[in-house]
Amino acid sequence: MSAPTFQAAPWSAAVVADAVAATLDRAAEHGLPRAVADVARANGVSPVSITEWMTLARTDEAPVPPDLLSCRACGHGMILIQHPGGALLYLCAPSCARAPVPAESIRAAVAAVVLHRTPHLVPAGRTTQAALYAAGPIHRISVGATATDLRLTWRTVPRQLDGRLATMPQRLDRARRYADGGDRTRAIDVLRVGLMHINPARDKLAADLATASAAALLAALTLADRDALAALPWARWAHRSLRHLLRSHTHVEVRAALRIVAATERDTGDLTAAANAYSDLIRHHSSTEGPDALPTLAAQAALAHVLQQAGDCEAAQQLLARTITTHRRAHPWHPASTPMMQALDRMHTTCVDQDHSHPHRPAHNVGPPPCTTAEPAADRTGYCSDQRRPRRPHRHADAGTTGRRQPTEG
Ligand SMILES: [Zn+2]
Ligand SMILES: [Zn+2]
Known part of the structure; x- marks a missing residue:
């Protein structure tokens, strides 16, 4: 073509x-x-x-x-x-x-x-x-x-625009209760009405935490409604606003907002932006909670999926394999390792089925630990560039199930 x-x-x-x-x-x-x-x-x-x-x-x-x-x-x-x-x-x-x-x-x-x-x-x-x-x-x-x-x-009876006179903290509280109770539509309505006066694509940052948090929640709920395009400006505006108001890249609420940005970028199909956001998230989780913490590993697994979607199968499989190894060592009883292993299997199957010509390394070839420095990873994969090993071409058959399930010390 x-x-x-x-x-x-x-x-x-x-x-x-x-x-x-x-x-x-x-x-x-x-x-x-x-x-x-x-x-x-x-x-x-x-x-x-x-x-x-x-x-x-x-x-x-x-x-x-x-x-x-x-x-x-x-x-x-x-x-x-x-x-x-x-x-x-x-x-x-x-x-x-x-x-x-x-x-x-x-x-x-x-x-x-x-x-x-x-x-x-x-x-x-x-x-x-x-x-x-x-x-x-x-x-x-x-x-x-x-x-x-x-x-x-x-309308014969005006439709109630929910809570028009509520303050933003009241509105945020009400929206959270609706969302927790499974009524996402109502939660979104409450937030939208409260944020009507804001254009996230053009306006300056939020003046208060409740407004910024409301925008983050609206983005998360809109994304859950599978409308990533509508969620994206809110996600970005909320993250920028919270970072500014809390004067931190690593505050727990700022990291939560960055996670919404990353997931939203991924769902809009902007995989480069998604990979960058997940790499930042890995760095911030790692510096606050440690490289072996569950949020860090979850962000690494998400980045691996984005890399795979973007066609970088080799980096995706290496990252996911290392994540699984660390996860099994640090959290041996946590249930997330099984779906991660299944995802890794699917990645290998895709490569074999589609007869990809890119070189692979075996997934059980566990690489270096995640980068924990405060510097951004140069290659945006969450790993220090100086920790990367030279590529060694190998056959797809190397990536079979034997060996990969053996516990390996990273
Ligand atoms: Zn017409
Ligand atoms: Zn492949």
Whole structure:
């Protein structure tokens, strides 16, 4: 297959809207990373562009709450797109050939009508964000030819936007209780309403710990809902904010936020960013809890999976094998070693089945211990570069089960 050639930007609004609609459609069946790759290839567009369009189209921080606007001509929902000149526009997706409408005009019109008809639903001090509260009283907004030609369908009973007047610590506490009780949807609602005034992609860092922690929890719950693209800006913003507020890279809450960043990067398919985040996490866990601690080893196992996904089977298998050896020595009764060994077996099977040509070392060839210095690992695998051994090519058969299950001292 020849390398794809990418057309030069800028894109027309209709191309963006059609690509977003196609990606959403395909993601429902094949998952987001593959949908992005497929639509990018089919349209001759860079996957980075598709990901950017998707992120904007589905942001919770849209001028008007997502899913409220529909195109009167075709009935499709309208999505947010950014004109190459910088202006935000709404267009139906897939586009029915109607003209896009300026997002700011729709936001102003919706805000005016919310403040006029349901001012009691907008908390004090939030009138400039009145449009964000439209999802409470309004069921649907049908958009005609222009931004002022709107037809609103009101709810007979306004939908309760959970806890609009709660403080952020109260909201965080309530969301945790919902999440612990298994009601993830309600937990997400509580957090989203509280974080409505924040745009994690553009705003400065959180001013207080409760807000930063709420963003971290929102990211974790959104990721658990398998919406990594929506989770990513919250995960990054929460991690940056907590690091700043706690003035530490290694505080337990900062490390927890970094773990969410790493998992979210992995699920969006950005494996380089995921590997970097997991490498940082290994370093921070190692310096605070030790190289043999369970969180350190769990992060190493996660990094091994990312390396394998990225096609670096050799590094992945070495890292996972060493992790298993350390794990069995330091935590002999812990149940995690069995799934890790099964994962290592699957990695070997994949290499053999797919007849990979890269050289391998046997998994039981236990390497050096993880890097525990405060310096970043130069090769981003969590190991000091000077601890790496030269490669020795060997046959795949070497990586069979004999020997690997023998306890080995690392
Ligand atoms: Zn339309
Ligand atoms: Zn391989």
